[in-house]
Amino acid sequence: MEITRTIKYEADRVKGFGDEVRSVPGCEQLQSCIQCGTCSGVCPLSIYMDYSPRQVMALVRSDFKNEVLRSHTIWLCASCYSCTVECPRQIRITDIMYELKQRAIHEGIYPKKFAIPVLAKEFYKMAYKYGRVTENVLAATMFLKTNWLAALGMWRLGLGLLKRGRFPLKVESIKRRDELDRMMRTVDRLNIDALHDEKKKITSHRVEAAT
Numbered sequence: 001m002e003i004t005r006t007i008k009y010e011a012d013r014v015k016g017f018g019d020e021v022r023s024v025p026g027c028e029q030l031q032s033c034i035q036c037g038t039c040s041g042v043c044p045l046s047i048y049m050d051y052s053p054r055q056v057m058a059l060v061r062s063d064f065k066n067e068v069l070r071s072h073t074i075w076l077c078a079s080c081y082s083c084t085v086e087c088p089r090q091i092r093i094t095d096i097m098y099e100l101k102q103r104a105i106h107e108g109i110y111p112k113k114f115a116i117p118v119l120a121k122e123f124y125k126m127a128y129k130y131g132r133v134t135e136n137v138l139a140a141t142m143f144l145k146t147n148w149l150a151a152l153g154m155w156r157l158g159l160g161l162l163k164r165g166r167f168p169l170k171v172e173s174i175k176r177r178d179e180l181d182r183m184m185r186t187v188d189r190l191n192i193d194a195l196h197d198e199k200k201k202i203t204s205h206r207v208e209a210a211t
């Protein structure tokens, strides 16, 4: 088997990214990773991943934000928790994967033609806006955004479903959407405040460490 080496450059690091992830409840143990590779060994999906779970832990710790958030690995993680159960340092790898997915969506840094993050983003948008998810519209949007040629190839199926009334194009919505909107805005504001607090904490720790 041919071994290929990828050189990582200092300039590609986004300093503070690892600290930010570690500051999230459940991700604190990340620093104690010993790079044993047990997580990659037990992961049933690692053969399909661009970076193994062990590599993702190393990249996060070393502040390679863009590589991690753009990777397919975090989206292929099926949340089976095998890695978390087996990790000798009790690192909650699955929770770290969740945190990375959230960041990728919020910051818009994810593989744009990869169906899983696009589906997650559209699901979030629809639930946020309408309080409900209309599955067929969601699936159609995902296909159009990732592989519209595949969607075109399924026109016969779509037409059949439409004729039988099994493919309603009307987006379902809850009543009193204004209340949902207020609730979501409050949650967003709380999240942003919490993020600012964490950033301030990390900066002050750095200043303390430097003096």
Ligand code: SF4
Pocket (backbone or CB within 6 Å): 032, 033, 034, 035, 036, 037, 038, 039, 040, 053, 054, 057, 086, 087, 088, 089, 090, 091, 093
């Ligand atoms: S199993 Fe735990 S300690 Fe070992 S590489 Fe994975 S995260 Fe690190």
Ligand code: SF4
Pocket (backbone or CB within 6 Å): 039, 042, 043, 044, 045, 046, 053, 076, 077, 078, 079, 080, 081, 082, 083, 084, 093, 094, 097
């Ligand atoms: S939780 Fe995700 S990364 Fe961990 S073993 Fe399962 S699929 Fe792999």
